[in-house]
Amino acid sequence: MSSDNRPFITDDSKVLTDTRDARMAGQGDRFNSKLREAFGSSPFILTKFDKFMNWVRGSSMFMLQFGIACCSIEMMHTYSVKHDLDRFHAGVPRASPRQADVIIVPGTIVSKFAPRMKRVYDQMPEPKFVVGMGSCTISGGPFQEGYNVVKGAEEVIPVDIHVPGCPPRPEALVYGVAKLQERIANGESSPVTVKPYELEQFSDLDRDEVVQKLADQIDEDDLVMRYNWSDSP
Amino acid sequence: MSLERPDEREEETAVEERSADEIGELLGDNVIGREEHINAPAYVIRPDAVQETLSTLKSEAGYDHLSCVTAQEYEDRYESIYHLKKYDDPTQEVSVVVPTDRENPVSESAEPVFRTADWHEREAYDLVGIEYDDHPDLRRILLPDTWQGHPLSRDYDQNRPQVVTLREHANPLQEDYKAGGQDSDTMLLNIGPHHPATHGVLHVETVLDGEQVANIDPDIGYLHRCEEQMCQNGTYRHQIMPYPDRWDYTANMPNEWAYARAAEALADIDVPEYAQVLRTMGSELSRMTGHFLALSTFALDVYGDFSAIFMYGMRDREKAQNILEDLTGQRMMYNYFRLGGVVWDLPEPREEFFEKTRDFLEDLPQALEEYHDLISANEILQMRTVDTGVLPPEVAKEYGATGPVARGSGVDYDLRRDDPYGYYDELDWDVVTEDGCDNYSRLLVRMREVEESAKIVGQCIDLLEEWPEDDRTIQSNVPRTLKPDDDTEVYRAVENAKGELGVYIRADGTDKPARFKIRSPCFSNLQTLPEMSTGEYVPDMIASLGSLDVVLGEVDR
Ligand code: SF4
Numbered sequence: 001m002s003s004d005n006r007p008f009i010t011d012d013s014k015v016l017t018d019t020r021d022a023r024m025a026g027q028g029d030r031f032n033s034k035l036r037e038a039f040g041s042s043p044f045i046l047t048k049f050d051k052f053m054n055w056v057r058g059s060s061m062f063m064l065q066f067g068i069a070c071c072s073i074e075m076m077h078t079y080s081v082k083h084d085l086d087r088f089h090a091g092v093p094r095a096s097p098r099q100a101d102v103i104i105v106p107g108t109i110v111s112k113f114a115p116r117m118k119r120v121y122d123q124m125p126e127p128k129f130v131v132g133m134g135s136c137t138i139s140g141g142p143f144q145e146g147y148n149v150v151k152g153a154e155e156v157i158p159v160d161i162h163v164p165g166c167p168p169r170p171e172a173l174v175y176g177v178a179k180l181q182e183r184i185a186n187g188e189s190s191p192v193t194v195k196p197y198e199l200e201q202f203s204d205l206d207r208d209e210v211v212q213k214l215a216d217q218i219d220e221d222d223l224v225m226r227y228n229w230s231d232s233p
Numbered sequence: 234m235s236l237e238r239p240d241e242r243e244e245e246t247a248v249e250e251r252s253a254d255e256i257g258e259l260l261g262d263n264v265i266g267r268e269e270h271i272n273a274p275a276y277v278i279r280p281d282a283v284q285e286t287l288s289t290l291k292s293e294a295g296y297d298h299l300s301c302v303t304a305q306e307y308e309d310r311y312e313s314i315y316h317l318k319k320y321d322d323p324t325q326e327v328s329v330v331v332p333t334d335r336e337n338p339v340s341e342s343a344e345p346v347f348r349t350a351d352w353h354e355r356e357a358y359d360l361v362g363i364e365y366d367d368h369p370d371l372r373r374i375l376l377p378d379t380w381q382g383h384p385l386s387r388d389y390d391q392n393r394p395q396v397v398t399l400r401e402h403a404n405p406l407q408e409d410y411k412a413g414g415q416d417s418d419t420m421l422l423n424i425g426p427h428h429p430a431t432h433g434v435l436h437v438e439t440v441l442d443g444e445q446v447a448n449i450d451p452d453i454g455y456l457h458r459c460e461e462q463m464c465q466n467g468t469y470r471h472q473i474m475p476y477p478d479r480w481d482y483t484a485n486m487p488n489e490w491a492y493a494r495a496a497e498a499l500a501d502i503d504v505p506e507y508a509q510v511l512r513t514m515g516s517e518l519s520r521m522t523g524h525f526l527a528l529s530t531f532a533l534d535v536y537g538d539f540s541a542i543f544m545y546g547m548r549d550r551e552k553a554q555n556i557l558e559d560l561t562g563q564r565m566m567y568n569y570f571r572l573g574g575v576v577w578d579l580p581e582p583r584e585e586f587f588e589k590t591r592d593f594l595e596d597l598p599q600a601l602e603e604y605h606d607l608i609s610a611n612e613i614l615q616m617r618t619v620d621t622g623v624l625p626p627e628v629a630k631e632y633g634a635t636g637p638v639a640r641g642s643g644v645d646y647d648l649r650r651d652d653p654y655g656y657y658d659e660l661d662w663d664v665v666t667e668d669g670c671d672n673y674s675r676l677l678v679r680m681r682e683v684e685e686s687a688k689i690v691g692q693c694i695d696l697l698e699e700w701p702e703d704d705r706t707i708q709s710n711v712p713r714t715l716k717p718d719d720d721t722e723v724y725r726a727v728e729n730a731k732g733e734l735g736v737y738i739r740a741d742g743t744d745k746p747a748r749f750k751i752r753s754p755c756f757s758n759l760q761t762l763p764e765m766s767t768g769e770y771v772p773d774m775i776a777s778l779g780s781l782d783v784v785l786g787e788v789d790r
Contacts, residue, residue: 065429069456069786070482072433073526074565077554080547095429112377113426113434113455115399120427142475145466146459147384147391148376167565199399210394214379223399224379230392 050187057101057127058089058184061177064100064124065093069107071134071167078170090177097123102180104173105159108136108143109150115225118199121157129189131176132159135166142166150227155197158190196231199223251294256327259293260286266330271498271723273326275314280333280340284367287315287329287346295319296327299347299633300726301752303737304357306386311338311363315350316724316737316752320630320644323652323733328724333363342368349633352760360385360461375454375789385461419447422771426455430534430775433785437762437778444770449763453756453788460790464749469496469715470572473749478566480751481787484523484730486557487516489570491751494654495725495736496572500717505706506656507697508574513656514693515560515569517686518553518590523730524679524686525550527782531676532608534779535617542607549600552593559586572715574708579697590694597687604680609673618672622765622777625670632764633757636732637682638781641675643668648728660692672773672780679782714744724752731755731782751790755783 039045063085067075078085085091094100097120109117121130130153135141137153144151153159160183163176183189203220205211218224253274257264263286266277278286290296296317303314315329333340342365343350354365355374362383365371373380377397382389422439425431434455440448460476467473473496477488490512497504504512529546536542554564559580561567569575579586608614624634629642639646647664649657665681667674719742726735732754741747758781766774 066427067433069433069458070479070565073482076526077547077551081544082548082551097427108456108458110455110457111380111395111397112457115397116426116434116455119399142479143458143460143463146462147389148457148459169564202396202398205396208394210381210396213381214396217379218396218398218400225397225399227395227397229394 054187055185058181061090061102061129061181062100063090063093064097064103064120065095066103066120067106068109068113069134069136071106071136074167074170075104075106075133075173078173083170083174085174085177088174088178088181090181097121098125100124101127102129102131102177104131104133104177105137105153105157106133106167108141109153109156110146110148111150111225111227112148114150114156114197115199115223117153118156118197118225127189129180129184130157130159130161131173131180132162133173133176134168135164138162138164147229150197154195156195158192158195160190197225197227199225250325253327256290256294259289268328268330268722270328271721272725273316273328275328275330275722277330277332280331281366283315283329283331283341283343284346287317287343290317290327290329291346294327295321296325297630298323299343299349299353300733301724301735301737301750302343302350302353302357303724303748303750304361304363304385305739305748305750306335306361308387310334311361313340313354313357313363314722314724314737315343316735320646323646323648323726326724338363339366340364341366342371344368347633348631349757349760352756356756359383362386373454375457377454384459418442426452430778432530432778432783435759435778435783435785435788437774439771439774441771446766446769446771446774449766449774451759451762453759453785455789456785457789458786461749461751464492464751465746468744469500469717469746470711470713470744473746474570474572475566475568478568479786480753480790481523481729481731481734481755481784482565483526483784484519484521485565486519486567486569487727487729488734489567490516490655490727491725491729491734491736493570493572494727495723495738496715498725499721499723499738499740500572500711500715502573502711503709504574505709507700507705508707508709509656510693510696510700511560511575511579511707512570513660514690514697515557515567515575516655517689517693518557519567520730521683521686521690522550522553522557524683525553527679527730528604528608528676531776531779531782532614534775535614542604545600545603545607549597552596556586556590556593559589571708571711573711574706576707578705578707583698587694587698590690594687594691594694597683601680601683609677609680615673617772617776618676618780619669620671620673621769621773622672622780623670624761624765628764629761632761634732634761635754635757636728636730637675637678638732638758638761640664640666641678641780642670648726648733652726654727656693656696657689660689662688662692672776675780675782716740716742716744718742726752729754731784731787732758734787753787753790755781755785755787756790759783759788 132153140149140151143149161176161180202218202222202224263278263282264276268275298318298320300318301316311333313331319325331340359373420441425436426434436452438450464473477492478485480488525546529543532542561569624642626642626644629639662685667677717740722739724737726733735752737750738746739748765777
């Protein structure tokens with residue numbers, strides 16, 4: 001073809017866009033962030049690696065797509081139009097716990113679900129953070145006196161931020177997430193300690209009355225969670 | 234549709250209605266006593282004649298809808314109550330009361346007559362401890378298998394420790410899971426309880442043969458929050474009303490009506506007309522929020538990931554929620570109803586509220602057109618939903634399905650019209666049905682119902698605007714402490730966004746209910762899932778689950 005040996009750019013004037021100009025001249029706003037401006041003329045900063053990592057962690061959070069109860073409806077509102085949690089670098093829910101680093105616990109946790117929630121939490125890679133959404137994750141909320149309700153997420157997993165409300169407004173959840181980011185950037189997170197309700201092997205439980213009774217129903221090496229309702233706060 | 238309906242209906246009713254004595258005669262010797270519930274006559278029958286009685290009522294008297302099974306424990310006996318209705322005319326009701334003694338609470342199962350009794354009786358066994366002879370699979374349904382005791386029985390000790398296993402989640406990779414024990418190459422697939430497509434915490438145990446579903450068993454109870462116990466611990470006047478909001482938490486306000494309707498019938502409370510209009514308007518707006526969410530999550534299930542459609546749905550939901558927030562002060566948990574009325578009037582200035590609502594209604598046709606472009610007219614979606622998840626009308630009735638699920642199968646049943654309450658029978662609107670019986674029909678029903686709701690809201694707004702200023706009573710006089718008479722029983726249902734939401738209350742002369750039972754439409758609807766998806770592909774099962782639009786808060790209660 002006749003165009004084969006033509007130079008790649010035939011007409012300089014048409015390709016010279018503002019962008020290229022700006023790039024060549026190393027100026028213009030397109031690549032300039034507020035942060036860059038703050039650094040002034042020097043492109044280097046001096047910081048501790050940990051600090052930098054924490055800042056990065058807080059600024060790019062992958063949430064677990066995790067719905068439990070009524071609060072998850074408000075959580076969905078927080079993710080979508082109008083409130084748009086993505087504006088705060090935290091709006092991409094991941095379906096698998098293995099890809100997530102923040103779990104929002106949006107709802108009532110009952111006895112049947114707590115072992116599963118613990119399992120999901122365990123599957124998330126470190127470092128991981130937990131936002132408890134709603135009164136139910138604080139104390140059991142309106143269902144606190146129920147025979148089947150775990151009195152707060154903190155009985156099972158460590159919680160970094162509690163957002164009160166029933167349900168909390170999306171604004172409140174956004175605030176909670178922002179607070180979490182702040183804490184992460186400061187390198188704080190709640191300590192991972194032994195919780196009252198843990199997954200244990202059935203054979204490790206004390207052989208009390210209940211356990212004796214269940215002995216022929218449950219295998220020795222089954223994972224179980226034992227609820228001592230009378231000790232719950 | 235509704236224009237031809239009324240006279241047709243009257244004919245049917247005229248033919249079928251039987252008096253209480255005639256029914257008593259029909260049942261013959263099996264009846265050992267009569268009771269009078271506020272909503273219906275009740276027949277006490279022998280515990281070994283349940284199947285005979287129910288099938289007589291079903292085939293000869295036309296009571297083809299087992300709405301609910303209530304179980305309860307008295308000081309001297311256990312009791313199961315079967316609440317029967319007719320799909321053709323739900324105002325015709327009977328209750329069948331089956332007493333069993335305390336030492337040996339066994340009665341005959343109703344499952345061979347009504348398939349829906351399967352789950353209802355399992356629940357009764359689980360929570361109250363009545364056993365059912367001849368039940369195909371009597372195990373716990375809401376509580377874990379290893380639970381000790383029956384929490385709604387009288388001598389249950391709530392402080393006793395419990396042990397719950399993680400065992401239900403067998404690892405599908407460990408060994409081949411044989412369905413039915415033949416030499417088949419089947420595999421067990423656990424879907425949920427944490428899974429993006431299960432709409433909450435539902436666990437579906439599926440056995441797959443290739444990509445087809447060989448067997449499926451929905452495992453519920455991951456959100457069993459003891460709603461019935463909570464309501465039994467609360468006083469009628471104020472402490473119960475906040476809970477209904479948390480049953481079906483996508484469309485909250487119609488639930489409040491279920492409690493209000495039952496309690497108002499129980500304590501004989503009148504509701505002023507003006508409050509009825511407010512209730513009707515609020516409930517319909519709320520129904521729309523529920524349907525918007527159902528639409529958008531359905532699209533999410535079928536197209537995957539956080540898609541644009543989801544955002545569209547949330548946009549409109551947000552608008553409706555804004556209006557409701559103006560009205561009630563809360564975005565979701567409205568707590569707007571009071572026994573005998575509503576808590577407050579429209580916000581001032583009223584014109585602003587009307588204008589805002591009218592704006593919303595005006596934009597709605599365009600929004601719906603967008604939905605039709607995006608969803609229902611979309612070829613991909615049609616391929617996935619048309620003729621998948623088929624639920625024939627007879628099967629739907631067998632399972633006690635109601636709401637959009639039944640109406641998507643051509644069952645013309647809507648309590649707002651058939652058992653009118655509130656202001657519905659004064660307004661002009663239609664009941665939507667589709668005959669496709671598939672996932673697509675159920676979707677269409679919801680979309681068209683949004684239009685009908687908009688019609689109702691529009692008429693309510695007009696009414697409210699014209700309402701004379703000196704006649705705006707929002708609550709009737711209700712005594713501060715309500716103590717309905719001892720031993721009165723009532724079962725009343727309303728149409729919420731998911732179907733027939735019923736409440737059974739037994740009063741014992743105190744200010745708290747002695748038994749509070751919730752009949753959840755999602756509970757019955759979810760039971761149809763195996764019917765719709767056995768033999769189909771897995772992705773179609775997911776679509777069916779989405780089209781059922783279950784809300785786990787209501788399934789598990
Ligand atoms: S805090 Fe309230 S809104 Fe949230 S899950 Fe609990 S009951 Fe539902």
